[in-house]
Amino acid sequence: MPVEPIKVRRLYQEVADQLLRLIATGEFKVGERLPSERELAVSLQVSRPTIREAMIALELAAAVQIRSGAGVFVCEPPSQQSTADAGPGPFELLEARAHIEGEAAALAAQRIDEVELRALRKANETMNGLADARASTEEADREFHQIVARATRNSAMAAAVEQLWEFRARMPMWQGLHETIREIKKRRDWSDDHHAVLDHREITEALAARDAGGAREAMRAHLERVSGVLLAASELKILDLDHQFENLSQE
Amino acid sequence: MPVEPIKVRRLYQEVADQLLRLIATGEFKVGERLPSERELAVSLQVSRPTIREAMIALELAAAVQIRSGAGVFVCEPPSQQSTADAGPGPFELLEARAHIEGEAAALAAQRIDEVELRALRKANETMNGLADARASTEEADREFHQIVARATRNSAMAAAVEQLWEFRARMPMWQGLHETIREIKKRRDWSDDHHAVLDHREITEALAARDAGGAREAMRAHLERVSGVLLAASELKILDLDHQFENLSQE
DNA sequence: AAGAAAAATTGGCCTTACCACTTGACCTCC
DNA sequence: GGAGGTCAAGTGGTAAGGCCAATTTTTCTT
Numbered sequence: 001m002p003v004e005p006i007k008v009r010r011l012y013q014e015v016a017d018q019l020l021r022l023i024a025t026g027e028f029k030v031g032e033r034l035p036s037e038r039e040l041a042v043s044l045q046v047s048r049p050t051i052r053e054a055m056i057a058l059e060l061a062a063a064v065q066i067r068s069g070a071g072v073f074v075c076e077p078p079s080q081q082s083t084a085d086a087g088p089g090p091f092e093l094l095e096a097r098a099h100i101e102g103e104a105a106a107l108a109a110q111r112i113d114e115v116e117l118r119a120l121r122k123a124n125e126t127m128n129g130l131a132d133a134r135a136s137t138e139e140a141d142r143e144f145h146q147i148v149a150r151a152t153r154n155s156a157m158a159a160a161v162e163q164l165w166e167f168r169a170r171m172p173m174w175q176g177l178h179e180t181i182r183e184i185k186k187r188r189d190w191s192d193d194h195h196a197v198l199d200h201r202e203i204t205e206a207l208a209a210r211d212a213g214g215a216r217e218a219m220r221a222h223l224e225r226v227s228g229v230l231l232a233a234s235e236l237k238i239l240d241l242d243h244q245f246e247n248l249s250q251e
Numbered sequence: 252m253p254v255e256p257i258k259v260r261r262l263y264q265e266v267a268d269q270l271l272r273l274i275a276t277g278e279f280k281v282g283e284r285l286p287s288e289r290e291l292a293v294s295l296q297v298s299r300p301t302i303r304e305a306m307i308a309l310e311l312a313a314a315v316q317i318r319s320g321a322g323v324f325v326c327e328p329p330s331q332q333s334t335a336d337a338g339p340g341p342f343e344l345l346e347a348r349a350h351i352e353g354e355a356a357a358l359a360a361q362r363i364d365e366v367e368l369r370a371l372r373k374a375n376e377t378m379n380g381l382a383d384a385r386a387s388t389e390e391a392d393r394e395f396h397q398i399v400a401r402a403t404r405n406s407a408m409a410a411a412v413e414q415l416w417e418f419r420a421r422m423p424m425w426q427g428l429h430e431t432i433r434e435i436k437k438r439r440d441w442s443d444d445h446h447a448v449l450d451h452r453e454i455t456e457a458l459a460a461r462d463a464g465g466a467r468e469a470m471r472a473h474l475e476r477v478s479g480v481l482l483a484a485s486e487l488k489i490l491d492l493d494h495q496f497e498n499l500s501q502e
Numbered sequence: 503a504a505g506a507a508a509a510a511t512t513g514g515c516c517t518t519a520c521c522a523c524t525t526g527a528c529c530t531c532c
Numbered sequence: 533g534g535a536g537g538t539c540a541a542g543t544g545g546t547a548a549g550g551c552c553a554a555t556t557t558t559t560c561t562t
Contacts, residue, residue, distance in 0.1 A: 010319075011546070012307065036512055047547040049300050052513085054276035056263065056304050060311050071552035088407035099358065103350035137520050155338035156347035156418060160411045167407060262515070287543060298516045303544085319544050320523035 011046055012053035018044070019054060020063060022057070023074050027068045033071040034064075080218075087171045090230060097164050098223040101145060104161055106216035108151035109207050116151045117208055120144060131193035144200055148207070181233040192229045199225065262297055263304035269295065270305060271314060274325050284322040284324060285315070338422045341481060348415050351398060355412055357467035359402035360458050366457055367402045375451045382444035387433075395451055399458070399470075432484040440485040443480045450476065 019034070028034045041048045055072055058064045066072045098238065127140035142165055147150070149161035199222035206214035270285070279285045288306070292299045306323055309315045317323045339347065378391035393416055400412035450473035457465035 010544095014283060027488075041547095049303075049548095050546065052300075052515095053304060053307050055513090056307055057311060060308060067515075068554085069511085070556070071512060088405065088410070092405045093407045094360075095409060096405050099350055099354035100411060101410065103354060107350065110281045154339065154347050156344045156415060157350070159418075160338070160347060160351060163411060163414055164407060167410075222528085261513095269519075289543085300517095301515065306544090317544075318524080320542085322543060 001192055011050045013059060015040075015046060015050060016045060016057045017053035019058060023063065028074050030074055033073050036071065042204065070156075087167050089129065091227060093164060093167055094227040094230065097161075098220045098227070099149070100160055100164065101158075101223065102216045102220040104149050104157050105203060105214040105219035106150050107154065107157065108148050109210050109212040109215040111153045112151040112207050112210075117204065120200075120204045120207070123147060124197055124204065127193070127200070127220045131197060136182075137193045137196070141196065148203070149205070165191050181212045181230070184233055186242055191228075195229075196222070256481055262301050263308060266291075266297060266301060267308045267312075270309060274314065279325050281327045287322065306327050323345035335354045338418050342478060344415060344418055344450055345474055345478040345481065348412075349416065349471045349478070351408075351411055352468045352474065353471040355400050355403050355408050356470035357456065357463040358405065358408065358453060360461050360463040360466040361425070362404045363399075363402040363458050363461075367398055368455065370398050371451075371455045371458070372418050374398060375455065377453070378444070382448060388444045388447070392447065399454070402458070429474060432481070435484055443477075446480075447473070447477065 019028075022028050034040070035043070037048050037051045040051050044051070055064065055066060059066050059072075062075060064072045064074050123140050123143040127137045127144065130137045145161065145165070146158070149158040152158060164178055199218070203215060203218040203222060206218045270279075270291075273279050285291070287298050288302045291302050306315065307316060310317050310323075313326060315323045315325050373396040374391050378388045378395065380392055381388045396412065396416070397409070400409040403409060414424070437491070451470070452468060454469040454473060457469045
């Protein structure tokens with residue numbers, strides 16, 4: 001049995017965690033100066049060196065900023081990226097995916113094997129079931145596209161595709177957008193997930209036929225259609241907001 | 252005027268850097284136990300708490316492992332990952348680039364402006380001069396390709412291209428390969444850098460003509476040719492090695 | 503009221519000291 | 533002679549107190 005390396009959490013880690021929790025819960029607000037090392041040492045019942053060590057850990061984690069002689073100040077959480085690291089917008093992302101994943105599909109068509117084709121069909125069936133149940137198809141969707149990317153037998157290509165999905169996962173803006181659109185779809189009982197499943201079938205067939213050009217076009221068409229759906233949903237969202245506003249005005 | 256926050260590097264940072272340097276230079280080898288905190292405090296002329304702070308910093312950086320009561324041991328540097336993160340091979344990378352940068356060129360052809368075209372021509376002239384001088388053209392080369400990627404006005408696309416170049420920069424295998432090939436080229440007085448410059452000119456002209464298809468094909472042809480050159484150089488390298496081996500045998 | 507000097511506060515660093523744990527040598531016992 | 537236990541030296545972990553330099557705040561002067 002694996003030997004559990006008995007947890008010997010050192011004090012400074014406890015202190016650092018405690019402080020992080022206090023920051024997270026808003027006890028210490030962003031930009032604020034937190035108590036002096038001496039005060040913290042008294043209130044946390046530890047010595048000052050321990051507090052200092054915790055501070056260094058927090059500083060290295062970019063959670064606080066230490067200014068000699070002034071105090072330590074809590075930094076803003078890394079969630080707020082201004083402009084450069086804000087990541088691409090949804091439409092930018094889908095455009096890039098259409099091009100890159102299109103090429104990936106073309107490459108994959110020449111190299112995919114039966115095992116991967118079966119995995120593709122299975123992932124798509126799973127997605128179909130989720131779409132029937134009006135559940136989130138995101139994971140199965142990602143699975144499908146990643147199998148295609150890996151079928152290129154080119155790790156650089158697979159990494160590029162993976163990165164694009166990472167953008168999506170990490171983008172807070174996308175989270176909110178996706179959720180509202182999802183809600184709108186549900187309210188209007190309009191699901192394009194089944195359409196996506198059909199797109200995936202078409203892609204799979206082109207891959208099975210070793211039709212590079214066909215696979216590329218099918219993948220491109222799929223993602224361009226998703227982009228179109230996203231655009232339409234965005235417009236519907238605006239309409240819904242207008243509608244709500246009108247109701248609000250009439251009351 | 253902007254206040255330069257006078258570099259108040261704290262002591263523990265100096266100590267941590269110093270230790271990192273000693274580890275990098277092999278003074279402290281991987282897995283070894285480095286001197287006790289007390290010894291280091293004496294030899295580095297600082298107090299033990301400072302040493303401890305530096306140790307915590309190194310521990311957080313995953314450079315060392317601290318075992319209470321035993322000592323601190325240097326971890327293996329994260330640079331040597333065996334298989335998973337070894338990155339794509341040179342030919343894989345060039346294939347992915349041919350597809351992805353080809354698409355980037357096609358997109359860029361529709362959106363590039365005069366400023367970027369001028370920047371492209373300038374980067375290419377710089378590269379030409381470097382090629383004349385038999386100097387390294389790598390930086391100018393990267394500059395050229397990144398301008399094209401950014402001209403897509405799609406940050407996801409630009410990020411994908413950037414990532415591919417990052418692979419190249421971070422790959423130790425590539426470093427060695429590139430250097431030996433460079434040497435072989437020099438020995439045989441064979442430079443394909445000028446050919447690359449011509450390729451770049453062709454790409455630039457297609458972009459200037461807003462010819463998406465032409466730009467895509469030019470970019471693809473360029474990178475496929477580089478791949479071919481790399482292949483040829485690899486074979487020459489083997490020949491040269493054989494030659495050296497024969498000489499060695501005859502002596 | 504504005505500016506300058508002084509006092510209080512704060513982080514940076516040092517010193518000393520004690521504790522718990524690991525380690526390895528030594529010793530006993532079979 | 534080998535297996536086991538014992539124990540002391542060494543190590544990191546933590547505490548307490550003190551001084552210094554930089555910063556901030558207060559106070560006093562003009």
